[in-house]
Amino acid sequence: MKVSFVSSQAISQALRYQTNRLQNDLVIAKKELTTMTVADKGLALGARTGISVSMHREIDRLEGLKDSNQLAASRLSQTQLILQQLNKEASELTATLTTAISGASDPSIAKKAAEGVLSMMSSVLNTNVGGVYLFAGINTDVKPMNDFLDPASSNRQAFEDAFQTHFGFTPNAPQAADIAAADMTDFLQTMVEPQFLGTGWNDVWSSATDQQIVSRITLTETAQTSVSANIPGFRKLAMAASTVAALISSDMSSAASRVVLERAIDLLGEVVNDLANQESATGITETRIDKANDRMSMQIDLFSRSLIDLEGVDEFAASTKVTGLIAQIELSYSLTGRIQQMSLLKYIS
Numbered sequence: 001m002k003v004s005f006v007s008s009q010a011i012s013q014a015l016r017y018q019t020n021r022l023q024n025d026l027v028i029a030k031k032e033l034t035t036m037t038v039a040d041k042g043l044a045l046g047a048r049t050g051i052s053v054s055m056h057r058e059i060d061r062l063e064g065l066k067d068s069n070q071l072a073a074s075r076l077s078q079t080q081l082i083l084q085q086l087n088k089e090a091s092e093l094t095a096t097l098t099t100a101i102s103g104a105s106d107p108s109i110a111k112k113a114a115e116g117v118l119s120m121m122s123s124v125l126n127t128n129v130g131g132v133y134l135f136a137g138i139n140t141d142v143k144p145m146n147d148f149l150d151p152a153s154s155n156r157q158a159f160e161d162a163f164q165t166h167f168g169f170t171p172n173a174p175q176a177a178d179i180a181a182a183d184m185t186d187f188l189q190t191m192v193e194p195q196f197l198g199t200g201w202n203d204v205w206s207s208a209t210d211q212q213i214v215s216r217i218t219l220t221e222t223a224q225t226s227v228s229a230n231i232p233g234f235r236k237l238a239m240a241a242s243t244v245a246a247l248i249s250s251d252m253s254s255a256a257s258r259v260v261l262e263r264a265i266d267l268l269g270e271v272v273n274d275l276a277n278q279e280s281a282t283g284i285t286e287t288r289i290d291k292a293n294d295r296m297s298m299q300i301d302l303f304s305r306s307l308i309d310l311e312g313v314d315e316f317a318a319s320t321k322v323t324g325l326i327a328q329i330e331l332s333y334s335l336t337g338r339i340q341q342m343s344l345l346k347y348i349s
Contacts, residue, residue: 055303062296062303065218069289072215072225076286079134079227080279082124087275089117090237094268097244101261107248110261114244115149121238122147125229135229137209144208144229148242155195158204159246162191176251184256188243188263196239197232205238206230217292223285233274240264240271 093113100110125135125145136144146155160170166187169175194200206229213226240263247260 052307055307059300059303059307061219062300065216066293066296068215069217069293072217072223073286073289075129075132075134075213076225076282076289078127078129080282080286082127082134083227083275083279083282085124086121086234086237087272087279089120090240090268090271090275093117093241094265094272097261097265097268100248101258101265107250107257110244111248114241114248114264117237117241118148118245121145121234121241122149125234133208135208135227135234137226137228137230138211138213139207139209140213142207144206146205146207148238148245154204155242156246158195158200159192159242162195163187163246166191171247172249172251174251176249176256177253179253179256181255181259184247184259185263188259192239192243196235196242201230201235205235217289218296221288221292223288225285225289227278227282231274231278233271233278236267236274237271240267 096113097110100107122145126143127134128143132140133142133144136142146153148155148159150156163171167175167179167183195204208229210228210230212224212228214222215225217223217225243260244264248257252260
């Protein structure tokens with residue numbers, strides 16, 4: 001019979017190895033109990049790992065679209081408020097000009113009201129949010145609107161040059177008192193309208209692009225999520241306010257002033273309708289984004305439930321496993337301590 005020797009050190013090392021393995025298992029078990037999913041998907045799922053990766057990727061894509069939709073929705077919400085504000089200003093200016101054309105108020109009141117509208121237009125259409133100009137189209141890093149009230153601005157200079165070219169004097173010159181209604185009508189149609197309703201707008205008024213921002217709101221849907229400063233409603237509002245602000249003065253003949261006011265009132269009526277239509281279109285886009293987010297939330301929920309079925313662990317089993325591992329580790333520590341206390345001297349004595 002052969003006698004084999006077993007040392008206390010060998011037993012201690014074996015227990016130490018076992019304790020380390022139990023500690024690693026405990027880390028994994030605690031992770032699973034915390035996340036309620038398997039710690040090693042490749043090991044647990046095997047050939048089905050690809051399905052898990054695919055569903056996680058789809059969830060990330062949908063979450064990314066929802067985040068971008070939040071930015072688009074915020075942009076549209078601010079745009080909607082500005083459209084409503086300018087529409088209100090157009091209505092109030094119409095009332096002021098109507099009073100002025102009836103002779104019930106001083107022309108200077110109409111001039112001041114028009115200047116107020118121009119000042120507001122310059123402010124709100126140049127709104128910048130996070131370094132992005134809301135009304136610049138796709139040219140989002142460039143300020144879209146020039147300030148007509150600035151004497152040195154390109155649009156003001158172009159307007160005054162057009163008047164000088166057509167009449168041969170400035171609007172404040174004494175000769176303005178002799179301008180006939182027909183001459184003012186001709187000036188508005190041939191010189192002014194091209195600056196606002198034609199190519200002159202992009203030359204001296206606006207740096208915005210006609211092309212507007214188009215955002216992907218779902219995996220298969222896109223929507224126009226901005227409004228350009230170049231839309232007809234803004235152009236007409238600018239023309240109505242600019243002609244009144246620049247031409248209505250005590251030096252201008254009453255016949256010419258009446259032509260300016262009448263044309264401005266006609267334009268403002270179109271502005272109210274145009275901006276209302278734009279508000280409706282913007283509101284429809286906001287609704288589309290809300291519905292898109294709802295649909296994507298449902299998809300995310302569906303994928304998440306499928307992942308729970310695929311990767312999930314039973315809470316009771318995970319908790320029991322953690323408790324069992326802790327008990328085994330404590331027992332291992334206890335045995336290791338006792339073995340380390342064993343010695344030949346204690347045995348002999």
